[in-house]
Amino acid sequence: MFPRPIQQRSRAAQIAYQAALPLALILWLLPLIGVAITSIKPAADLAAGNYFGMPSSLAFSNYVDVFTNSPIGQYIWNSFKVTIPTVIGTLVLSSLTGFALGIYKFRANIWIFFMFVAGNFVPFQILMVPVRDMTVQLGLYNTTLGLVLFHIAFQTGFCTLFMRNFIRALPRALVEAARVEGVSEVRIFWYVVLPLMRPALAALAVLVFTFIWNDYFWATVLTTSKETQPVTAGLYSLNGLWIAQWQLVSAGAIMAAMPPVAMFFLMQRHFIAGLTLGAVK
Amino acid sequence: MSLASTNIHARPNRSWWKQNQQMLTPYLFLIPGIVFFLVYVIVPVFQSFWLSGFDWDGLGEKEWIGLANYRELFDDSAFYTSLNNNVLWLVLYMVAVPLGLAIALFLNQKVRFMRAYKSLFFFPFVISQVVVGLIFAWFYAPGFGLFYLLIEWLTGRGIAVLADPDLVTYGIIAAGLWPQIAYTMILYLTGLNAVDPEQIEAARLDGAKGFRMLWFVILPQLRPATFIAVVVTVIGALRSFDLVSIMTDGGPFGSSRVLSFYMYEQALSEYGYRMGYGASIAVILFLIMLVFISGFVWKMVGDERKGF
Numbered sequence: 001m002f003p004r005p006i007q008q009r010s011r012a013a014q015i016a017y018q019a020a021l022p023l024a025l026i027l028w029l030l031p032l033i034g035v036a037i038t039s040i041k042p043a044a045d046l047a048a049g050n051y052f053g054m055p056s057s058l059a060f061s062n063y064v065d066v067f068t069n070s071p072i073g074q075y076i077w078n079s080f081k082v083t084i085p086t087v088i089g090t091l092v093l094s095s096l097t098g099f100a101l102g103i104y105k106f107r108a109n110i111w112i113f114f115m116f117v118a119g120n121f122v123p124f125q126i127l128m129v130p131v132r133d134m135t136v137q138l139g140l141y142n143t144t145l146g147l148v149l150f151h152i153a154f155q156t157g158f159c160t161l162f163m164r165n166f167i168r169a170l171p172r173a174l175v176e177a178a179r180v181e182g183v184s185e186v187r188i189f190w191y192v193v194l195p196l197m198r199p200a201l202a203a204l205a206v207l208v209f210t211f212i213w214n215d216y217f218w219a220t221v222l223t224t225s226k227e228t229q230p231v232t233a234g235l236y237s238l239n240g241l242w243i244a245q246w247q248l249v250s251a252g253a254i255m256a257a258m259p260p261v262a263m264f265f266l267m268q269r270h271f272i273a274g275l276t277l278g279a280v281k
Numbered sequence: 282m283s284l285a286s287t288n289i290h291a292r293p294n295r296s297w298w299k300q301n302q303q304m305l306t307p308y309l310f311l312i313p314g315i316v317f318f319l320v321y322v323i324v325p326v327f328q329s330f331w332l333s334g335f336d337w338d339g340l341g342e343k344e345w346i347g348l349a350n351y352r353e354l355f356d357d358s359a360f361y362t363s364l365n366n367n368v369l370w371l372v373l374y375m376v377a378v379p380l381g382l383a384i385a386l387f388l389n390q391k392v393r394f395m396r397a398y399k400s401l402f403f404f405p406f407v408i409s410q411v412v413v414g415l416i417f418a419w420f421y422a423p424g425f426g427l428f429y430l431l432i433e434w435l436t437g438r439g440i441a442v443l444a445d446p447d448l449v450t451y452g453i454i455a456a457g458l459w460p461q462i463a464y465t466m467i468l469y470l471t472g473l474n475a476v477d478p479e480q481i482e483a484a485r486l487d488g489a490k491g492f493r494m495l496w497f498v499i500l501p502q503l504r505p506a507t508f509i510a511v512v513v514t515v516i517g518a519l520r521s522f523d524l525v526s527i528m529t530d531g532g533p534f535g536s537s538r539v540l541s542f543y544m545y546e547q548a549l550s551e552y553g554y555r556m557g558y559g560a561s562i563a564v565i566l567f568l569i570m571l572v573f574i575s576g577f578v579w580k581m582v583g584d585e586r587k588g589f
Contacts, residue, residue: 002473002481002499004490006390018392025401031420031459032405034427038419046425097314100307112311114582119322121512121574123519125541126563129332129548129556130325133339153321156314184299185306214409216523221545232411236527239415246419253415257408264407268400275464276471276509 039063039250046247062251070241071226072252075234079259081144082151082219082230083212089152090159090208091201097156098163098197099189103175113164120157124217127154132221147222147230151212159204162277166200167193203274206267210260231256326567333561339554350561359535360562363543366450367519367569370539373454374461374518378510381465382503386495388466389473399470406463414527417456418443443529446536453524453537461517465510472506473499508580515573519566540566 006017026033038046042059066072101113131150132141140146170193178188219233226234235256242248264271298305333350335343354360388399405413420428423441433439442452476499484498500507522541525531531538531546538546540562548559 001389001391001478002476002494003386003389006392017390021392021398024387025398028402029404030427031416035416035419093314093317096310100310104303104307106304106307109307110582110585112315113585114578115315115323116318117581118574118578119318121516121570121577122322122326123516123541123563123566123570125520125522125544126329126560126567127322127325128545128563129339129560130328131321133556134320134325149317150321153317156318157322160314179303185302189306189310210407214411216409216411216526217541217545220526221549232409232523235411235415239527246422249415250419253412257412260407260409261404265400272403272467272471276468276506 035250036254038246039254041247043245043247059247062247063255066248066251066255070238070248070252072231072234072238072255074226075229075231076255076259078144078228078234079213079230079232082147083209085144085148086151086155086212087205087208089148090155091204093152093156094159094163094204095194095197095201096189097160098167098200099193101160101164102167102170103172103193113161116157116160120161124154128221135222141222142224142228144223144228147218147228150218150222151215155208155211159208162204162274163197163200165277166197170196199270199273202267203270203277206263206271207274209263210271213260329560329563329567332557333564335557337554337556339548339556343557346557350558353558354561354565359538359543362535363538363540363562364565366537366539367521367566369450370454370457370518370521371515373451374458374514375511377458377461377465377514378507380458380462381510382469384462384466385469385473389470399467403463403467405460406467408460410457410460410523411527413456413460414524417452417459417524418528421452444533446533449529449533449537453521453528456528457517457521457524461514464513464517468506468510468513469503472503476502512573512577516570519570519573540569 006014037055039062040058040060041055041062042057043062045056097116101109135141135146135150138146140149174192174196175188178192183192213230214232215230216232216236219230220236223229223233229237235252238252239249242252332343334345334347336346336349337343384402388395388402420426421442423429423439423444429439429441440448442448480498480502481494484494489498520541521539522545525537525539525542526545529537531542544559544562544566547555547562
């Protein structure tokens, strides 16, 4: 293990380390802690210049206020309507492509793989004008479906890479044995490989959920109205509306951040497994 | 034999399928994914190149103007500001790689609550950049932001980072580094987990420690983690849009624009859409990225070839 385990060091070093940990963490999360405290401060505190200290009383009313007096509930609901179908669609497409590229040897294999990998790195601004135009032509501009279709396509690149590498690492003998038994290829996919892909599916589900929930660029490019905009784009308009009412901005920001945060803490292991794919060889 | 042949005549399709299914299945499985990816990702890249030769408001007729968009671009001071800022982003964002490693080394211990510490350090990456932008806007806010007050306390005069054309980009990059460092940190933590303990012990017996150990023994083993960390940091720097949009909207006086933001601004400008001009900015951004993409993909495909 590197660095040398702290347990092998002097007592003083151990105590210093134990003390440094929470201090470093507080410093690291200071901006977030500040916003969290602001979000439960009564407006009067801010008006009286109590920006820094503890709130004079706990004003969870800020959250109620945001929820009842702004469309944030609608925005959050819109985000779910975009995120969940995208997760499902992406998992379906990429388990198919990952299976095809991970199991079969054929000439075009590496080139198709290469296409998915390369497309994944593209700065997505270059897609903006054509994708927006196509979405308008299809009559899907400012609809949830228009946003979902694009997200599915784009995420399929990354997910294919992930699925294929995962399937490559499975024991090939399982597939060979099933073939000898005369099991059809489609049934091999469904009954042999898919059940083994559960950890990969879980990892990608959390990752894609977070990516899509947090997407802001495409939300602003492809949707415009309160009825369709996800919460990231919604926060932008609310921020303009709530000028200098930081207690509301903070409460809104924290609400918008909740679902992916909850997802992360519930499925931490899968999340990190997905994110760090390729970090070890 | 006769049984088999009647079978073929009775159900020719099934049998043909049975004989060829190993060859056909991969293509059938690939079709939906490839179609989606071509339509929404690959083809639009080429369409953007094509559109950058037009004068087009997004609705009416397109007018072919050749390279005029690029000629205008190379004379546009806002373009150079954005380009400059993008270079700044790229260079300064790279700090995330060593800093992520530093935090990972700090946290790579087995003590109580370590798991919780690690996930809390990782926290900034999970929240949306829009929220990160709002958090830092509050942090920098003149008069009461923590950062503003800290500077005021240290120097006697606070600085309104986001209102200062010379500092604004640095302020936004700092905000972007926060989640980016969390990301590289988690990559390195995973990498450190997989470092071979025997090699470390052997090096320790040879008297290696501290920085020399890190440089000569640990870092070579962390190479895959470093590669991914550099890749995601380059991509992150070139895609930066959310923070600029939410924190300053490109201001003050356009001084915090980056190419992706300027492109969006031009294409969907409130003074009339300029899709062609926007596309030409996107093409420049793409060409910058292409240098990196080819490098990354070259390495990845090379590794794959060796492994197959």
